[in-house]
Amino acid sequence: MSNKTLRVKVWRGRTSGDLVSYDVPRFDNQTVLDVVMYIQRNLQPDLAFRYACRVGMCGSCAMSVNGKARWTCRTHVSKVAVDEELEIAPLSNLPVIKDLATNMEQFFDKWAEAKGQFKGERTRSDDFSKVSPQSERRTSADAGIECIGCGVCYSSCDVVTWRPDYLGPAAMNRAWTLMNDERDVEGVERLRAVAGDAGCHSCHTQGSCTERCPKQLSPTAGIAGLKRLVMKAAIEGKL
Numbered sequence: 001m002s003n004k005t006l007r008v009k010v011w012r013g014r015t016s017g018d019l020v021s022y023d024v025p026r027f028d029n030q031t032v033l034d035v036v037m038y039i040q041r042n043l044q045p046d047l048a049f050r051y052a053c054r055v056g057m058c059g060s061c062a063m064s065v066n067g068k069a070r071w072t073c074r075t076h077v078s079k080v081a082v083d084e085e086l087e088i089a090p091l092s093n094l095p096v097i098k099d100l101a102t103n104m105e106q107f108f109d110k111w112a113e114a115k116g117q118f119k120g121e122r123t124r125s126d127d128f129s130k131v132s133p134q135s136e137r138r139t140s141a142d143a144g145i146e147c148i149g150c151g152v153c154y155s156s157c158d159v160v161t162w163r164p165d166y167l168g169p170a171a172m173n174r175a176w177t178l179m180n181d182e183r184d185v186e187g188v189e190r191l192r193a194v195a196g197d198a199g200c201h202s203c204h205t206q207g208s209c210t211e212r213c214p215k216q217l218s219p220t221a222g223i224a225g226l227k228r229l230v231m232k233a234a235i236e237g238k239l
C-alpha cells in the first residue's frame with residue numbers, strides 16, 4: 001500500500017452541485033482515470049463517470065482536470081497534479097448528466113449537421129477506388145482521420161461557449177477529412193453546411209482545440225482548409 005496521499009476534489013451533482021474532497025493513495029504510474037475508479041470502488045460507489053477502453057481509443061473518458069480538458073486514461077497524475085492535489089470536473093460546454101458524465105448528444109448531432117457521414121456512389125459490384133497514398137488530398141485526410149470523438153477540443157473552444165450553435169472543431173475536422181476523400185460525393189452540400197454563421201467563419205484560429213487534442217490533430221488547420229474551399233466554391237458560384 002502506498003504511504004503517499006493525493007487530495008482530490010471531484011464535482012458531484014448536475015448543473016448545481018459542489019466539489020467534494022477525497023483522499024486517494026498515490027501510486028507510481030497512476031492515471032487520472034485510476035484515481036476516479038479508486039474513488040468509485042472504495043469511497044463513493046454512486047460516482048458517475050464514463051470510460052471503456054482505458055487505452056486511448058474509445059474517446060469516452062474525457063474530463064476537466066485542474067481546469068483543462070483531457071483524456072483521463074492516458075493522463076498520468078504526475079503530469080497534472082499540483083502539490084499532490086487534483087480537481088476533476090465534467091467537460092465544459094456540454095450538459096452534465098451526473099457528476100463527471102456529460103451528455104454528448106449535441107456534440108455528435110453537430111457532426112451530422114456538418115455532413116460528417118461519408119457518402120459514396122460505388123456499388124459492391126464496382127471495383128475498389130484507387131487513391132494514391134501520396135496525393136495531397138489523401139495526405140490531408142490522413143492528418144485528421146484519427147479523431148476518437150473525445151470532445152476535448154469542443155470543451156476547450158471558447159467560441160462554443162459564446163455561441164452554442166457553433167459546429168465546433170471536431171465536427172469540422174471531420175468535414176475537412178471527408179472533403180479530402182476522393183470517393184465522397186457530397187462536397188458541395190457539406191460546404192454549404194459548414195459555410196453558415198455557426199460554421200468555419202466563426203473560428204478565431206487561436207488554436208485551443210489543436211493545443212489540447214490528445215491525438216495531436218489540428219482542427220484549426222482543417223477549419224482553415226474549409227474556409228479556403230468555401231471561398232473557392234463561392235467564387236465559382238457553386239454555393
Ligand code: SF4
Nearest residue numbers: 157203204205207209
Ligand atoms: S481554433 Fe477555432 S475551433 Fe479551435 S478552439 Fe479556437 S475557435 Fe474553437
Ligand code: SF4
Nearest residue numbers: 147148150151153213
Ligand atoms: S479532434 Fe482531437 S480533441 Fe477533438 S474530438 Fe477528435 S481526438 Fe478529441
Ligand code: FES
Nearest residue numbers: 054058059061073
Ligand atoms: S477510456 Fe477509452 S480513451 Fe480513455
